[in-house]
Amino acid sequence: MFLKEALILWNTDVVSMMSPLLAAVTxxxxxxxxxxxxxxxxxxxxASKIGSEVARKFDFSPVLGELVAGVIVGVSAFHLVIFPEGELAGADSLIMTLVQALNHLSPAGIEAVxxxxxxxxxxxxxxxxxxxxxxxGLESDLRQLKEVGVQAIVVACVGVALPFAAGTVGLMVLFHVAAIPAIFCGAALTATSIGITSKVLTELGQLQSKEGQIILGAAVIDDVLGIIVLAVVAxxxxxxxxxxxxxxxxxxxATIFLIGSILLGNFFNTSFTxxxxxxxxxxxxxxxxxxxxxxxAFLANAIHLEAILGAFAAGLVLDETEERNELDELIKPIADLLVPIFFVTVGARADLGVLNPTVPENRAGLLIAVFLVVVAVIGKLVTGWAVFGIPGVNRWAIGVGMIPRGEVGLVFAGIGAASGVLDKPLQVSIIVMVILTTFLAPPFLRVAFDRAAEVPAPEKSLGE
Amino acid sequence: MFLKEALILWNTDVVSMMSPLLAAVTxxxxxxxxxxxxxxxxxxxxASKIGSEVARKFDFSPVLGELVAGVIVGVSAFHLVIFPEGELAGADSLIMTLVQALNHLSPAGIEAVxxxxxxxxxxxxxxxxxxxxxxxGLESDLRQLKEVGVQAIVVACVGVALPFAAGTVGLMVLFHVAAIPAIFCGAALTATSIGITSKVLTELGQLQSKEGQIILGAAVIDDVLGIIVLAVVAxxxxxxxxxxxxxxxxxxxATIFLIGSILLGNFFNTSFTxxxxxxxxxxxxxxxxxxxxxxxAFLANAIHLEAILGAFAAGLVLDETEERNELDELIKPIADLLVPIFFVTVGARADLGVLNPTVPENRAGLLIAVFLVVVAVIGKLVTGWAVFGIPGVNRWAIGVGMIPRGEVGLVFAGIGAASGVLDKPLQVSIIVMVILTTFLAPPFLRVAFDRAAEVPAPEKSLGE
Known part of the structure; x- marks a missing residue:
């Protein structure tokens, strides 16, 4: 014990003597x-594991739990995971404070670290x-789309165009938001979450129903459209x-890049194999x-699109190879380790304090959040009525099924925050929109399908 | 085509106008x-894949191929992967030059990126x-050590003490190297590569022989000793x-940390499960x-040891859990993706130019490299004669089997370079030592075992 204390004292002296020098040497x-x-x-x-397990327990998507866990460890609450944005410095970070204490860092050193x-x-x-x-991309099966066909495309297009237009115009006209951030927010409303929707549909036993197939097909298509829109908007x-x-x-x-990669897919696939x-x-x-x-991803970035468009295209292409199943298995642990870093940091960067209703300046931001949620819900709900030529189809179920936003919406919030195009209220509004639509959709989807079940619908024959 | 060119021109203007501004904004x-x-x-x-495949083709360890591939893409040759060390700047990096051209970066911007x-x-x-x-750590089975027992411990201790002492003292006395870098180099000579040795022994069908078991046991022990030595020296x-x-x-x-984690292993294991x-x-x-x-890893770092000692202890501990096999499978793709980054960058950082014999100033460095290789070979060769009480044991085979250095030696070179304690000639000498011992051992090991085979040794009875 004595030795260790003596050593720590000695260490402290040496390091504090050296620290002005250290500050310059990386x-x-x-x-x-x-x-x-x-x-x-x-x-x-x-945080990600606690968040996803709690979310699962209450029957929500694990992604939602990771996001909320991020909010809790981030700038809104515990200040464990924060980034040098706005007025935040190293001294505000609990982790940095601990690291500083352990290593006897100078104030300048702590900021550099x-x-x-x-x-x-x-x-x-x-x-x-x-x-x-x-x-x-690896999980999106483009061949499946051919089966659900035109209906899914119509639902997807309406569900992308309507929230995008209403969101962008509404923000510009009603809230006087500048064009670029308004377009960015509008675009963030476009993509339905495949993951959340398909999970709820599976639980309800509706994945193979006509409605389920249209919802899933449309969700795949609007993911693709959403990623193209993101590449353009970013x-x-x-x-x-x-x-x-x-x-x-x-x-x-963006379109040529995506379609080009798919068309060249055969060449890539044989080379890869x-x-x-x-x-x-x-x-x-x-x-x-x-x-x-x-x-x-690099090529997409190099032609001034987004890196994720390239990664998505790569996934679509390799989906067709013989190694597909083995690759799926190998990617899982890597994704399990690295993807939560993204979701948690998106939550951690979001300062929910900017929506605190007791501060008068925040009212405008709150109204924007409410507006985005309303547009997000209504813009997708009406897509059910875009379906044509299928008598007795459950339009409510399709509309509600398209509501939950998820990963792609968060990608918008994350990229918007990192690039500085979204101010804090807009960024937080998008995250609130993702959280609420994800919370609301599953119970409403149950209600929508239950209502249909009361009418004796010929469900089996609709199954294919 | 016209549109794109116009756009690029327009982009260039905007970006070059903005670049002085951009330089300040991260x-x-x-x-x-x-x-x-x-x-x-x-x-x-x-580089890592080409390197490891070529090495495999010529019957060398894939790690060696990754290392040599790193040398080729690094500062010694193609300048693709370089680091801001010495006089190297962003403008010297081919990758940075390409990124600069794609993004119209200012010279200040390129250095920041x-x-x-x-x-x-x-x-x-x-x-x-x-x-x-x-x-x-996960692959080191401590229980196995009990079986080979005392002989392996003796071989390991001799094989750690001798090269360490001879290397350190030799460098200080013969080459007037300062104490800390000399100790660092001496320590880099200690650890035999488990991976390379066990692979060659398997190929020769000698893994289960008495000699094979002693070599493997000693290699595991001197890995542990080597990592403790590294923690202390670093x-x-x-x-x-x-x-x-x-x-x-x-x-x-370091000893308490390692033994403590193993003793607490049972508690960690049940909690983990x-x-x-x-x-x-x-x-x-x-x-x-x-x-x-x-x-x-963080705790080891916090008490001023090395992060890798903590990771190694964590592996030793989790090796005993029920999930062990599943964990092994899940870690593989993650290791396959991230470990080559380490080996390639160790090679890339090593400037082989400092050993160019045509430059007179390099002679001292060259002599050091030769000295380290000689100490590395002899220091392990004599361990065969430390074995006692087993008549007819193949002492040559044991000595030669202990020669190849690998991962741990490279970890020394990597950490020594990153911390600035090793100057370029010493760092490169360690890498040359690792490369040469790895090249030499497999053919000599074949000869050593073949010589023994001429004498009709009762190999089967020695097998257990």
Whole structure:
């Protein structure tokens, strides 16, 4: 005990003597940055697991739990996982305070370490969302779409166009939001969550019903549309101006990129299989798969679209290979480890304090949040009435089934926050919209299908 | 085509107008940093796969191939993966030059992006080596050691003490190297590579022979000793002084940390299994396992030891749980993805140019490299003669079997380079030592066992 105390004292002296010098030399910080990153990851992992388990217990999506857990450990509450945004500094972070105490860092040192570790966590979250979209791409079966056909396309298009238009115009006209953030928010309303919807449909035994198939098909299509819209909108946000030429270029290039990758899919697939077959060392499937996914993400980024569009396209392509099932299994643990970093940090970055109703300045932000939720619900609800030519179809069920937003909506909030295009009230409003639509949809979906069950509908014959 | 060109022109103007402004604002760089990280990871993945496949083809360890591939893409040759060390700047990096061209970055901007992306890749490499040691821990079966018993312990201790003492003293006396770097190099000579040795023994059908069992047992023990030595030496390097109190504190704390975790293993194991059993959402095994591994790594770091010691202890502990086999499977793809980042960057950081024999100043460095290789070979060769009480044992085979260094030696080189304690010639000498011992051991091991086969030895009865 004596030795250890003496040593700590001695250490403190040496380090405090050296700290003005250390502040200039980055390599000296490297083990401290690693400490900060490890501690942040530990907090993120524990929060994500508690959040997802609690959510599951109350029958909500695990993603929702991770998001709420992020809010709790983040800037809104415990200040464990925060980022150098606005007026936040390293001294505000509980983790940084602990790291500082352990390593006897100077105030300047703590800010340098805070900046670096936040940068690393941000990139890990971005890699997490790239892997998420890669996985979604791998799980989206484009051939399935042919079966549900035109109805799903109509529902998807109405469900993308309506909330997008109503959201954007409403924000600009009613709330005087500038064009780019308004478009960004409108776009965030477009994509239905495949994960949440398909889970609830499975529980209700309605996945194979006509309604279930239309909902799922439309959810896949509006995910694709949503990701294209995101690529376009995020690129607009980067330049900060809306230029008709630019918009046309972006829409065309995003569409060409996605359709091009699918058309070239056969070539990619045979090359991929040939390479995997030749490799005999460890990682023979996972390394080529991630090289391809990261390459597509980089290419999408290089032509000024979003990295996630590339990862999604890579997933769609590799979905068709022979190694598909093995790849699915191998990606799972990697996604399980990295995707929660994305969801937790999205929640952690969201400062719910900006919607605190007791502060008068927040009223406008609150109204925006309410407006976005209303548009999000109504904009998807009406899609049920876009279905035509199927007598007796449960329009309520289709409309309600399209309501829950999820991963893609959060991707909008995350990218909007990281790029600085969304101010805090808008960013938080999107997150509140995702949380509420996800909370509301499952119970309402049960009601909608129950009502239909009272009418003796010929469900079996609709099943195919 | 016209539209796109017009747009690029327009983009260039806007961006170049904005670039002095951008240089101050980090969030604006975030997609560019992501681009740089993705491109670097793509290069690392491709290099690691080509390297490991070529190595395998010529019957060498895949790790060796990854290391050599790192040298080729790194500072010694193609300048694709480099780090801001010495006089290297972003403009020297081919990847950064491409990223700059794609994003019209200012010279100041490119350096900021280069710093950030290098930081991210460094932390990813550090996480890679943490996962590597976690996996090695999971694979080290401590119970097996009881069977080979005293002989393996003697061989291990001789094989650690001799190269360590000869290397350290030799460097200080013959080459006038300062004490801390000399100790660091001496310590880098201690650990035999379990992976390489066990692979060659398996190929020769000698894994179950008395010699094979002694070699393997000793390799496991000297890995543990090597990691303790590394924890102590790296901590000395941080403070820059050798203080007897400090050395004693470090040796005692490293030993207590490792033995303490193993003794508490039962408690950790039941807690881990209880937690895993309760969790029902995705990642129910992998997230608790990595939380534990990162927590142990953080704790080791917090008491001024090395993060990898904690990860190794976590692996040893979880090796005893029921989920062990499932965990092994889940960790594999994660390790396959992240561990090559470590090996490739160790190679990439090593500037082989400092050993170029045509430059007169390099002669001293070259002599050091030769000296280290000789000590590394002889220091392990003599361990065969430390075996006692087994008549007819193949002493040559045991000695040669202990020669190959691998992962742990590279961990020394990597940590030594990152912490700045090793100058370039010493760092490169360690890497050359690892490469040469790994190249030499397999053919010599075949000869050693073949010579024994000429004498009609009762091999079967020695098998148990």
């Amino acid at each position: 390599p000296e910080y490297s083990p401290i940055i690693l400490s900060g990153v490890l501690l942040t990851l530990i907090v993120i992992f524990i 805070f900046e670096s570790q936040s940068e690393v966590i941000s990139v890990l979250a971005e890699i997490g969302v790239i892997i998420l979209l890669f996985e979604i 690129s607009l946000a980067k330049t900060g101006e809306i230029d008709v030429t630019n918009v046309i270029y972006l829409i065309v290039s 040939a390479i995997v077959d030749k490799l005999k060392t460890r990682g023979n499937i996972i390394i080529p798969a991630f090289t391809f996914a990261f390459l597509m | 969030p604006e760089y975030s997609p560019i940093i992501l681009s740089g990280v993705l491109l670097t990871l793509i290069v690392i993945f491709i 280069f710093e950030s992306q290098s930081e991210v890749i460094s932390v990813l490499a550090e996480i890679g080596v943490i996962i590597l040691l976690f996996e090695i 901590s000395l390097a941080k403070t820059g002084e050798i203080d007897v109190t400090n050395v004693i504190y470090l040796i005692v704390s 209880a937690i895993v059993d309760k969790l029902k959402t995705r990642g129910n095994i992998i997230i608790p396992a990595f939380t534990f591994a990162f927590l142990m």
